[in-house]
Amino acid sequence: MTAAIETTHLTRTFDGRVAVEDLSVSIAEGSVFGFLGPNGAGKTTTVRMLAALIAPTAGAATVAGHRLGVDDDALRRSVGILTESPGLYDRLSARQNLTYFARLYDLTRAKAAEQVDRYLRMLELWERRDDPVGTFSKGMRQKLAIARALLHEPPVLFLDEPTAGLDPEAARTVRDFVAMLRREGRTIFLTTHNLPEADELCDVIAIFQRRLLRMGTPAQLRAGLFDAGTIVRVAGEARTFVAALRALPFVRDVTADGDRLSLHVDDPDARNPDVVDALTRAGARIRYVEPIRHSLEDVYLRLMSGGAP
Amino acid sequence: MTKALVVFEKEWLEIRLQRGLLLATLAVPPLITVFALLVFLLAGLTPGGVSTGGFPLPPDLAGLSSRELAQAIVGKQFSVIFFLLPVFIPSVIASYAIVGEKRERTLEPLLATPIRTSQLLLGKSLAALVPSVVITLACALLFVLGITEWAVTPRVAGVIATPGWWAVLLVDMPLLSLIGVALIVIVSSRVNDPRTAQQVSAVLIVPVLGLLFGQLTGELVLNVPFALVGALVLALCALVALRLATDLFAREAILTRWR
Numbered sequence: 001m002t003a004a005i006e007t008t009h010l011t012r013t014f015d016g017r018v019a020v021e022d023l024s025v026s027i028a029e030g031s032v033f034g035f036l037g038p039n040g041a042g043k044t045t046t047v048r049m050l051a052a053l054i055a056p057t058a059g060a061a062t063v064a065g066h067r068l069g070v071d072d073d074a075l076r077r078s079v080g081i082l083t084e085s086p087g088l089y090d091r092l093s094a095r096q097n098l099t100y101f102a103r104l105y106d107l108t109r110a111k112a113a114e115q116v117d118r119y120l121r122m123l124e125l126w127e128r129r130d131d132p133v134g135t136f137s138k139g140m141r142q143k144l145a146i147a148r149a150l151l152h153e154p155p156v157l158f159l160d161e162p163t164a165g166l167d168p169e170a171a172r173t174v175r176d177f178v179a180m181l182r183r184e185g186r187t188i189f190l191t192t193h194n195l196p197e198a199d200e201l202c203d204v205i206a207i208f209q210r211r212l213l214r215m216g217t218p219a220q221l222r223a224g225l226f227d228a229g230t231i232v233r234v235a236g237e238a239r240t241f242v243a244a245l246r247a248l249p250f251v252r253d254v255t256a257d258g259d260r261l262s263l264h265v266d267d268p269d270a271r272n273p274d275v276v277d278a279l280t281r282a283g284a285r286i287r288y289v290e291p292i293r294h295s296l297e298d299v300y301l302r303l304m305s306g307g308a309p
Numbered sequence: 310m311t312k313a314l315v316v317f318e319k320e321w322l323e324i325r326l327q328r329g330l331l332l333a334t335l336a337v338p339p340l341i342t343v344f345a346l347l348v349f350l351l352a353g354l355t356p357g358g359v360s361t362g363g364f365p366l367p368p369d370l371a372g373l374s375s376r377e378l379a380q381a382i383v384g385k386q387f388s389v390i391f392f393l394l395p396v397f398i399p400s401v402i403a404s405y406a407i408v409g410e411k412r413e414r415t416l417e418p419l420l421a422t423p424i425r426t427s428q429l430l431l432g433k434s435l436a437a438l439v440p441s442v443v444i445t446l447a448c449a450l451l452f453v454l455g456i457t458e459w460a461v462t463p464r465v466a467g468v469i470a471t472p473g474w475w476a477v478l479l480v481d482m483p484l485l486s487l488i489g490v491a492l493i494v495i496v497s498s499r500v501n502d503p504r505t506a507q508q509v510s511a512v513l514i515v516p517v518l519g520l521l522f523g524q525l526t527g528e529l530v531l532n533v534p535f536a537l538v539g540a541l542v543l544a545l546c547a548l549v550a551l552r553l554a555t556d557l558f559a560r561e562a563i564l565t566r567w568r
Contacts (some may be wrong), residue, residue, distance in 0.1 A: 054561045076423040084416040091326045103315040104422040
């Protein structure tokens with residue numbers, strides 16, 4: 001698959017302080033790439049470099065086929081960016097804000113008007129199109145800023161914290177919209193603190209703190225950090241059956257808590273029938289068998305605490 | 310150039326939406342013009358006119374009667390104000406050019422578009438320059454019509470609105486204004502407070518005051534050759550100022566250091 005964004009040893013320092021160090025990633029066309037990290041990790045600096053807003057100190061990048069620092073004007077035409085702050089002109093109406101940016105992205109007057117109307121309708125801002133943006137709620141401003149990033153139909157989108165500070169309903173609308181953009185085949189570079197959101201939307205996630213700590217699909221990240229395991233809920237006290245499970249050679253660790261048995265095994269799909277057999281032989285009445293699920297938050301916190309292997 | 314015009318259109322739209330700013334900025338020239346014409350009229354009504362007290366008169370005022378002289382001196386002094394106005398009027402607008410974008414946090418999405426720094430700054434400079442030049446020229450025209458109407462003799466208007474004065478007004482004044490705007494934009498992109506940027510325009514009073522006193526003492530005659538030579542010098546300065554504004558506009562520093 002072709003890479004929409006490719007960075008090689010991308011580095012940025014500010015007065016000797018390293019903000020982004022040696023970042024090398026390849027992001028496939030049409031995928032949603034989650035970029036997770038704490039505040040001050042260098043996420044916004046990375047986005048700014050890839051959107052040709054600031055230059056890297058070292059390394060190289062290609063975005064939508066345009067080399068950073070070589071063809072920046074063409075690169076800017078090929079990307080849309082939702083910045084940390086929506087950055088809208090409060091005195092101007094929604095339509096005037098969008099028309100201004102559409103014209104700066106080289107759209108003709110007619111095409112600009114068409115695109116502006118299209119996105120105002122799509123993001124449910126049509127009824128308020130002629131109102132000053134200063135009267136808009138935070139969610140509406142964010143939607144308008146997203147519309148602005150899309151006016152010139154860029155194949156690559158950078159969304160910096162798109163749902164930060166939004167109420168659940170507005171956040172849901174934005175997430176649904178991002179999912180729709182993905183279906184349209186756009187490549188989306190998404191920075192977020194919202195881990196369930198990243199889990200829901202992203203094909204690949206990079207966990208980043210000045211440098212890349214880990215990258216993979218959400219499932220790969222979980223598998224890479226946590227042993228696979230199974231939870232069995234039984235009728236009665238679970239600790240009664242711990243010995244029966246410890247007797248199985250493939251079970252590495254068993255804990256009991258109330259009616260719950262948690263056990264770690266290498267290949268739960270293959271081993272779970274044997275686990276169920278052993279428990280049944282030991283007289284257990286099984287209520288549920290389910291895999292141990294680790295949230296992306298577990299992955300993130302483990303990496304941030306430095307506890308990752 | 311197209312993008313500079315797009316920026317100009319948007320800036321002008323924002324200015325129009327700020328009624329207070331628009332009124333405060335554009336009401337000054339008409340008020341000064343009306344005041345100048347009233348003083349000019351009163352000078353012509355003073356029965357004795359003025360006495361030179363034995364001081365030698367500039368050559369262009371020689372031979373005027375005392376009432377003509379009163380109006381001519383008043384008119385000449387006020388005529389120089391039309392060179393000052395385009396330096397001051399755009400200062401409020403221009404000082405917000407970049408500081409305003411920083412304050413509203415609109416600069417980052419703006420710089421993410423494929424707009425060149427020169428296009429952005431030209432658009433912003435034009436937005437500050439054009440309204441002030443237009444209103445100044447309109448008021449200057451009103452001033453000339455007024456002095457022509459109320460002069461005690463046709464000779465008075467002739468010594469005030471000379472071809473040299475027109476040439477300076479039409480050619481040198483917009484260039485001086487452009488230099489002022491460019492300097493304000495330079496400062497505006499490097500500070501967070503628009504008042505600091507506005508102070509820069511004060512520097513440009515000096516050459517205009519030079520014109521005023523030079524005229525009054527007769528050391529300087531505003532004729533067409535003077536205006537054309539001045540225009541060449543000012544055009545060069547304007548080019549340097551615009552180039553400097555573009556070169557000193559540090560996109561990265563503005564985005565990463567300003568909070």
